[in-house]
Amino acid sequence: MAFISSGYNPDKPMANRITDIGPKKFDNFYPPVIAKNKGKWKSHEILAPGVLVHTSETGDECYTVRVGTCRLMSITLLREAMAIADKHCDGYLRFTTRNNIEFMTESKEKCDALKNDLMSRKHPGGSYKFPVGGTGAGITNCIHTQGWIHCHTPATDASGTVKATMDVLFDQFTEMKLPAKLRVSMACCLNMCGAVHCSDIAILGYHRKPPIIDHEYIDKMCEIPLAVAACPTAAIKPAKIEIGGKKLNTVSIKEERCMFCGNCYTMCPSMPLADDVGDGIVLMAGGKISNRISAPKFSKVVVAFIPNEQPRWPTLTSTIKRMVDVYSGDANKYERFGDWAERIGWEKFFEKCELEFTHHLIDDFRDPAYYTWRQTTQFKF
Amino acid sequence: MAKHETPMLDQLESGPWPSFVSDIKAEAESRAKNEKGLDYQIPQDCCDDLLGVLELSYKHGRTHWKHGGIVGVFGYGGGVIGRYCDQPEMFPAVAHFHTMRVNQPSGKFYSTKFLGDLLDIWELRGSGLTNMHGSTGDIVFLGTTTPQLEEVFFDLTHKLDTDLGGSGSNLRTPSCCIGQARCEFACYDTQAICHYMTNEYQDELHRPAFPYKFKFKFDGCPNCCVASIARSDISYIGTWRDDIRIDQEAVKAYIGGEIPPNAGAHAGRDWGPFDIHKEVIDICPTGCMRMDGDKLEINTPECTRCMHCINVMPKALRIGNDRGCSILCGAKAPILDGAQMASLLIPFIKVEEPYDELKEKVIEPIWDWWMEEGKNRERLGELIKRQGFQKLLDVTGIKAIPQHVAEPRSNPYIFWKEEEVPGGWKRDINEFRKYHQR
Numbered sequence: 180m181a182f183i184s185s186g187y188n189p190d191k192p193m194a195n196r197i198t199d200i201g202p203k204k205f206d207n208f209y210p211p212v213i214a215k216n217k218g219k220w221k222s223h224e225i226l227a228p229g230v231l232v233h234t235s236e237t238g239d240e241c242y243t244v245r246v247g248t249c250r251l252m253s254i255t256l257l258r259e260a261m262a263i264a265d266k267h268c269d270g271y272l273r274f275t276t277r278n279n280i281e282f283m284t285e286s287k288e289k290c291d292a293l294k295n296d297l298m299s300r301k302h303p304g305g306s307y308k309f310p311v312g313g314t315g316a317g318i319t320n321c322i323h324t325q326g327w328i329h330c331h332t333p334a335t336d337a338s339g340t341v342k343a344t345m346d347v348l349f350d351q352f353t354e355m356k357l358p359a360k361l362r363v364s365m366a367c368c369l370n371m372c373g374a375v376h377c378s379d380i381a382i383l384g385y386h387r388k389p390p391i392i393d394h395e396y397i398d399k400m401c402e403i404p405l406a407v408a409a410c411p412t413a414a415i416k417p418a419k420i421e422i423g424g425k426k427l428n429t430v431s432i433k434e435e436r437c438m439f440c441g442n443c444y445t446m447c448p449s450m451p452l453a454d455d456v457g458d459g460i461v462l463m464a465g466g467k468i469s470n471r472i473s474a475p476k477f478s479k480v481v482v483a484f485i486p487n488e489q490p491r492w493p494t495l496t497s498t499i500k501r502m503v504d505v506y507s508g509d510a511n512k513y514e515r516f517g518d519w520a521e522r523i524g525w526e527k528f529f530e531k532c533e534l535e536f537t538h539h540l541i542d543d544f545r546d547p548a549y550y551t552w553r554q555t556t557q558f559k560f
Numbered sequence: 561m562a563k564h565e566t567p568m569l570d571q572l573e574s575g576p577w578p579s580f581v582s583d584i585k586a587e588a589e590s591r592a593k594n595e596k597g598l599d600y601q602i603p604q605d606c607c608d609d610l611l612g613v614l615e616l617s618y619k620h621g622r623t624h625w626k627h628g629g630i631v632g633v634f635g636y637g638g639g640v641i642g643r644y645c646d647q648p649e650m651f652p653a654v655a656h657f658h659t660m661r662v663n664q665p666s667g668k669f670y671s672t673k674f675l676g677d678l679l680d681i682w683e684l685r686g687s688g689l690t691n692m693h694g695s696t697g698d699i700v701f702l703g704t705t706t707p708q709l710e711e712v713f714f715d716l717t718h719k720l721d722t723d724l725g726g727s728g729s730n731l732r733t734p735s736c737c738i739g740q741a742r743c744e745f746a747c748y749d750t751q752a753i754c755h756y757m758t759n760e761y762q763d764e765l766h767r768p769a770f771p772y773k774f775k776f777k778f779d780g781c782p783n784c785c786v787a788s789i790a791r792s793d794i795s796y797i798g799t800w801r802d803d804i805r806i807d808q809e810a811v812k813a814y815i816g817g818e819i820p821p822n823a824g825a826h827a828g829r830d831w832g833p834f835d836i837h838k839e840v841i842d843i844c845p846t847g848c849m850r851m852d853g854d855k856l857e858i859n860t861p862e863c864t865r866c867m868h869c870i871n872v873m874p875k876a877l878r879i880g881n882d883r884g885c886s887i888l889c890g891a892k893a894p895i896l897d898g899a900q901m902a903s904l905l906i907p908f909i910k911v912e913e914p915y916d917e918l919k920e921k922v923i924e925p926i927w928d929w930w931m932e933e934g935k936n937r938e939r940l941g942e943l944i945k946r947q948g949f950q951k952l953l954d955v956t957g958i959k960a961i962p963q964h965v966a967e968p969r970s971n972p973y974i975f976w977k978e979e980e981v982p983g984g985w986k987r988d989i990n991e992f993r994k995y996h997q998r
Contacts (some may be wrong), residue, residue: 180597180600182601185710185712186714187710187719192634193634195718196634196635196717197717197764198635198717198723199763200721200722203722205755213669221744223743224823224875226824227827239869247577249579250692251584251691252690253584253689254688261672261675265672268824270578272669272675274668275668276697276735278692278693280692302586304582305573305575305576309578310576315825316829322695325971326623327614327624328619329643329702331627339569342572342577351941355827355828355829356779370893370895371895372696374791377892442895448626453622454622470758470782470784470789472845475790489621490571
């Protein structure tokens with residue numbers, strides 16, 4: 180390999196340097212129908228799962244075909260998406276917040292051809308490259324984080340759990356049979372770089388063992404006061420230890436106070452938490468972000484722990500499938516997952532979903548915990 | 561022939577949902593073939609080694625990536641996340657495998673020309689793997705070596721007029737919904753303000769000077785498609801103050817079953833004929849709607865703009881004309897002190913360039929306060945909790961109104977300020993004792 184210079188000169192880093200220019204302006208990339216009708220849209224309709232038409236005051240129409248993606252995409256796959264956009268959509272495409280790709284055209288005929296083209300493309304293993312769906316009263320793409328493929332703090336894999344889950348829920352992506360939209364989200368540790376805490380169903384990676392302390396190296400690799408200060412429950416304090424006749428600075432952990440958040444590990448690599456048996460998944464449910472009918476709300480923990488069962492996490496996916504099926508059969512039209520659980524009562528939710536209620540599910544973290552206990556004689560047997 | 565056996569990952573190639581394993585294998589193959597004859601600037605077999613290290617994680621049930629380490633481009637404190645493999649001898653091609661965050665265009669529209677140019681850079685100088693997009697909204701380039709960071713940055717800025725995004729304790733790359741570009745619900749131009757604020761605050765975005773991360777997200781309406789209310793320190797949510805516009809003929813068409821409710825979102829199941837009472841009027845959270853004969857009436861002062869009726873009957877009901885946004889502050893995911901939802905600070909503000917009122921009366925006073933008082937790794941929401949919502953009102957000069965609370969306090973422990981009590985707090989004990997014996 181011969182180094183190919185971009186023109187950057189490491190000896191003169193400021194020479195010819197361009198900084199602080201921000202992103203390219205968005206309107207460079209509008210398809211013509213968007214550029215012409217921005218701010219003039221009148222209404223929309225979902226013609227079929229994954230296919231939308233927006234109608235403008237000018238009479239123009241914009242047909243959109245939405246496809247799910249893995250979020251993690253190669254340039255080979257993206258170039259295939261670009262070729263589709265060149266063929267059907269005048270060379271434009273967009274991505275949604277939930278990692279879908281949207282292809283837009285101005286006519287119904289082009290839209291049908293586009294949809295057929297997208298659904299015809301498969302990977303060698305048989306999976307769709309561009310499955311059409313993700314609209315209306317169904318499940319759209321599952322947002323997720325990096326997981327084992329590219330992060331240092333995960334308690335599970337992200338791409339794998341999502342692939343396994345979306346395979347099980349695939350029909351709900353390509354159809355619109357649920358009472359309302361259902362958002363499934365995945366974050367591989369409590370840092371939640373993909374904020375999943377307000378999702379209808381949230382898959383969350385979680386550690387269950389306190390950090391292992393690398394006593395011999397901690398004082399060389401970390402600022403011990405930062406590690407101490409990082410602990411939200413003040414479980415870490417400075418300590419001394421003798422190893423091989425040498426007195427070393429280290430930390431000690433009051434293990435029963437550890438909430439396994441990994442915040443210390445973020446500050447200090449000499450305190451790893453990862454463990455094949457300790458790590459796994461917390462399943463949460465009933466959150467939402469929309470202000471529609473009811474206020475946005477947090478997801479609640481409904482299963483305290485599901486072990487990591489890579490590569491396909493069968494306990495996780497079957498539990499989610501059961502919850503979605505029970506919700507689908509029991510909720511009213513327009514009723515979101517959390518609104519349904521609140522209407523029937525959480526005691527009925529656990530009964531209907533055949534989930535065991537354990538002490539782990541009663542909040543004991545700081546003041547807000549009190550407000551979640553039942554302070555009425557109204558409950559269901 | 562694959563470089564590493566991946567029996568566990570191979571099981572993720574079947575099933576209908578797109579397989580990331582198949583995709584990474586395709587990229588590995590493309591690099592191995594190298595039909596363009598590129599002189600790849602990072603190891604050609606990096607995708608093979610990435611699959612190898614992931615397979616090892618599947619075997620061990622633990623990640624094999626180490627902490628970041630300080631890497632970046634000159635003069636910036638963010639935009640690059642260092643990443644090193646903890647088994648570099650086994651997987652040398654991904655031993656150093658850093659992430660670069662590239663600032664996405666607002667709304668995530670692309671021409672294939674521009675996207676293609678981005679990918680060409682990444683094919684030559686990186687792994688060829690991306691996230692489109694990362695959780696915050698950036699284009700994420702997954703995996704390159706330290707010497708390539710400056711080269712990628714130089715190419716991005718010189719060839720594509722595109723900058724890096726944020727990471728670390730700074731303003732994170734702002735993001736927005738599709739907005740007025742293709743949505744009739746958008747109450748303001750989310751992309752315009754997102755782009756403007758991103759450029760206005762480039763210094764805050766690239767050079768970490770904050771106590772912790774800070775996020776702006778722009779939702780065009782209360783449906784909140786970018787989840788700003790749950791995950792941004794300042795959340796801008798479109799709203800309006802006047803009447804919902806009603807097309808009575810279209811209302812009749814919905815009642816008559818001529819138009820599918822909720823834009824056809826429920827078409828996959830037979831829910832029976834549309835019933836405007838059951839599906840709209842009776843589940844309106846404020847009960848502000850009624851039928852007067854065949855005419856739909858909305859009592860605007862009672863409406864809280866939840867979007868339900870508009871979502872159900874988009875061809876009959878439209879957002880009002882007096883539009884702007886509500887501003888809510890302090891949302892965050894659980895780390896450290898538990899998750900917080902954003903709290904309403906400003907019920908309504910017009911959203912018009914150059915956004916002076918927003919910058920000078922809201923954003924900058926909040927930053928001044930947080931940079932002065934915020935502890936290391938304390939998000940704005942946690943500072944508001946620690947010092948009180950009143951303090952947020954103080955620093956922004958906003959008067960308390962009932963809209964700020966779900967309900968008034970149920971304890972009377974009011975922290976009166978001295979200036980609020982006539983005569984102040986300085987009193988003379990001897991004067992007091994003239995009337996009250998010891």
